[in-house]
Amino acid sequence: MKAKVIVMPKQSILDPQGVAVRDAMRHHGLPGVKSARVGKVIELELDGTTEAQLHEIARDMLSNPVVEDYTIQIQS
Amino acid sequence: MKAKVIVMPKQSILDPQGVAVRDAMRHHGLPGVKSARVGKVIELELDGTTEAQLHEIARDMLSNPVVEDYTIQIQS
Incomplete structure (x- = not known):
């Protein structure tokens, strides 16, 4: 069986790494x-x-x- | 538009974090x-x-x- 576990910060939680990525993408055009x-x-x-x-x-x-x-995606 | 960018270590590259997760899961039953x-x-x-x-x-x-x-999944 193959499975993917995707772990994301909760919506209500500040995600500083995400904010950094967003700002870098904006500055990148x-x-x-x-x-x-x-x-x-x-x-x-x-x-x-x-x-x-x-x-x-x-x-x-x-x-x-x-x-x-987390979300689990089972592939096979 | 919503998009997901998934970044994985190349198959040919050793992934020490993955090995640690695998061993921890094995020890966890x-x-x-x-x-x-x-x-x-x-x-x-x-x-x-x-x-x-x-x-x-x-x-x-x-x-x-x-x-x-990397792979890109465009959702809408």
């Missing part, structure tokens, strides 16, 4: 950039793992639920 | 994890930007083409 948010993506290849186990590990290990949300 | 790779995702909201401009900025600013590949 793209004034139309309204917002940028920077997160992590973890691509996994796994066998014998249930979706419930994947949610558990995404919540407990791969993200910080206080400031981040 | 998921022995079936075969590989993990960790990359970045940048979620953008932009107006008046062409796909060509987006590719340029993804190559020049958001990724390091020596060790990373």
